[in-house]
Amino acid sequence: MPHxxxxxxxKVREEARRRLLSAxxxxxxxxxxxxDEGVYCVDVLKQLKAVQGALDRVGEMVxxxxxxxxxxxxxxxxxxxxxxxxxxxxxxxx
Amino acid sequence: MPHxxxxxxxKVREEARRRLLSAxxxxxxxxxxxxDEGVYCVDVLKQLKAVQGALDRVGEMVxxxxxxxxxxxxxxxxxxxxxxxxxxxxxxxx
Amino acid sequence: MPHxxxxxxxKVREEARRRLLSAxxxxxxxxxxxxDEGVYCVDVLKQLKAVQGALDRVGEMVxxxxxxxxxxxxxxxxxxxxxxxxxxxxxxxx
Amino acid sequence: MPHxxxxxxxKVREEARRRLLSAxxxxxxxxxxxxDEGVYCVDVLKQLKAVQGALDRVGEMVxxxxxxxxxxxxxxxxxxxxxxxxxxxxxxxx
Numbered sequence: 001m002p003h004x005x006x007x008x009x010x011k012v013r014e015e016a017r018r019r020l021l022s023a024x025x026x027x028x029x030x031x032x033x034x035x036d037e038g039v040y041c042v043d044v045l046k047q048l049k050a051v052q053g054a055l056d057r058v059g060e061m062v063x064x065x066x067x068x069x070x071x072x073x074x075x076x077x078x079x080x081x082x083x084x085x086x087x088x089x090x091x092x093x094x
Numbered sequence: 095m096p097h098x099x100x101x102x103x104x105k106v107r108e109e110a111r112r113r114l115l116s117a118x119x120x121x122x123x124x125x126x127x128x129x130d131e132g133v134y135c136v137d138v139l140k141q142l143k144a145v146q147g148a149l150d151r152v153g154e155m156v157x158x159x160x161x162x163x164x165x166x167x168x169x170x171x172x173x174x175x176x177x178x179x180x181x182x183x184x185x186x187x188x
Numbered sequence: 189m190p191h192x193x194x195x196x197x198x199k200v201r202e203e204a205r206r207r208l209l210s211a212x213x214x215x216x217x218x219x220x221x222x223x224d225e226g227v228y229c230v231d232v233l234k235q236l237k238a239v240q241g242a243l244d245r246v247g248e249m250v251x252x253x254x255x256x257x258x259x260x261x262x263x264x265x266x267x268x269x270x271x272x273x274x275x276x277x278x279x280x281x282x
Numbered sequence: 283m284p285h286x287x288x289x290x291x292x293k294v295r296e297e298a299r300r301r302l303l304s305a306x307x308x309x310x311x312x313x314x315x316x317x318d319e320g321v322y323c324v325d326v327l328k329q330l331k332a333v334q335g336a337l338d339r340v341g342e343m344v345x346x347x348x349x350x351x352x353x354x355x356x357x358x359x360x361x362x363x364x365x366x367x368x369x370x371x372x373x374x375x376x
Contacts, residue, residue: 008128008135016138017128024121027114034102034111041102041160044110045184048153052146059142060370066135067366071349072356080354088346090139091373158276161259166268168260178255182248185279196316196323204326205316212309215302222290222299229290229348232298233372236341240334247330254323278327 003070003079012065016058023054063091097164097173106159110152117148157185191258191267200253204246211242251279285352285361294347298340305336345373 008016030047033039066087074083102110124141127133160181168177196204218235221227254275262271290298312329315321348369356365 003134004132006134007131008133008138010131013128013131013133017125020121020125020128024118024125027118027121031111031114031118034107034114037101037104037107038098039102039107040097040100041156041164042180042184044102044156045153045160048149048156049184052149055142055146055149059139060374062135062138062142063373064366064370066139067353067369068362070135071353072362072366074354076358080350084346084349084354086136087349088342090136090143091345092342154276154280157279158272161272161275162268165255165259166262166272170264174256174260178252178260181255182252185251186248191322192320194322195319196321196326198319201316201319201321205313208309208313208316212306212313215306215309219299219302219306222295222302225289225292225295226286227290227295228285228288229344229352230368230372232290232344233341233348236337236344237372240337243330243334243337247327250323250326250330254327258323274324278324278331 006070008062009065009069012061016061019054019058019061023051023058026051026054100164102156103159103163106155110155113148113152113155117145117152120145120148194258196250197253197257200249204249207242207246207249211239211246214239214242288352290344291347291351294343298343301336301340301343305333305340308333308336 026047030044030051033044033047071083071087074080120141124138124145127138127141165177165181168174214235218232218239221232221235259271259275262268308329312326312333315326315329353365353369356362
């Protein structure tokens with residue numbers, strides 16, 4: 001791993017885990033919807049979007065911690081180019 | 095339910111369920127990552143984005159079936175306004 | 189043109205043109221910002237996002253009219269497959 | 283201005299201006315399309331998306347320069363919290 005010594009803030013890691021568990025529960029709810037023959041398409045689209053919103057918010061938490069703890073100190077560490085390029089890659093639209 | 099008689103195509107429902115199960119497995123992978131103290135932020139961001147991409151593709155499948163089966167026949171059913179407004183709502187950015 | 193006889197609703201066309209003109213004015217504002225040596229990156233990012241928000245709203249107006257006038261009548265015209273596929277293509281994330 | 287002394291890299295500023303000029307030309311093309319009574323909705327949607335793509339790429343250039351020049355040095359300047367919060371705000375989905 002290129003940044004063996006750079007880790008996600010433990011508090012953020014725990015909060016991200018907690019939120020991701022709830023997003024997983026929500027995803028399981030969509031799976032149950034899809035077992036119902038009578039399910040209506042737009043209801044599925046809305047629930048999928050809610051799960052994606054929850055994943056967005058987890059992403060935002062992790063991004064904020066990364067900017068604060070690792071990007072903001074990159075110049076002092078001397079790995080600015082690498083840190084910036086890998087982050088630009090991760091931020092690209094799906 | 096406003097469209098009690100409109101249902102998601104059974105073949106699409108089954109395929110969406112199958113893909114969503116795999117997205118759930120992927121999400122569980124991210125949860126395991128978050129149990130590792132040494133996890134690096136950008137790795138989490140990339141895996142979250144891969145799960146989002148999988149959910150996007152499930153959404154696209156359901157949207158395509160909805161356009162084909164329910165929106166394209168709305169004028170004959172007489173519920174164009176309702177079908178269009180609820181779809182616009184579901185398509186809004188997160 | 190595959191749909192020589194399908195046109196954007198004149199009222200929506202006029203409103204879209206009006207909004208696009210204002211988005212263009214906004215874009216010209218960003219161009220002026222970029223002539224200032226002292227311009228700050230985040231100010232440019234925010235203004236770009238405002239222009240994109242305006243373009244999103246024009247896109248939503250055109251999409252709504254298309255769903256209402258052309259997709260909702262596709263089954264009666266007999267071109268469902270073509271109408272759905274070209275719309276799915278146009279709706280893909282950037 | 284909170285960061286009077288932080289400016290967008292001149293070379294990036296010039297390239298962003300050049301690309302934005304071309305995006306503006308593209309936008310003017312969409313405006314001309316909207317003067318044609320026979321314009322088809324999906325053609326407008328596709329051209330709008332192309333303009334959005336061009337604006338995305340300008341945003342990416344400016345973001346990359348900001349991360350490299352201003353975020354990566356924030357810890358040494360002592361304004362990490364402010365730089366991170368304003369960037370998170372600018373990166374939010376539209």
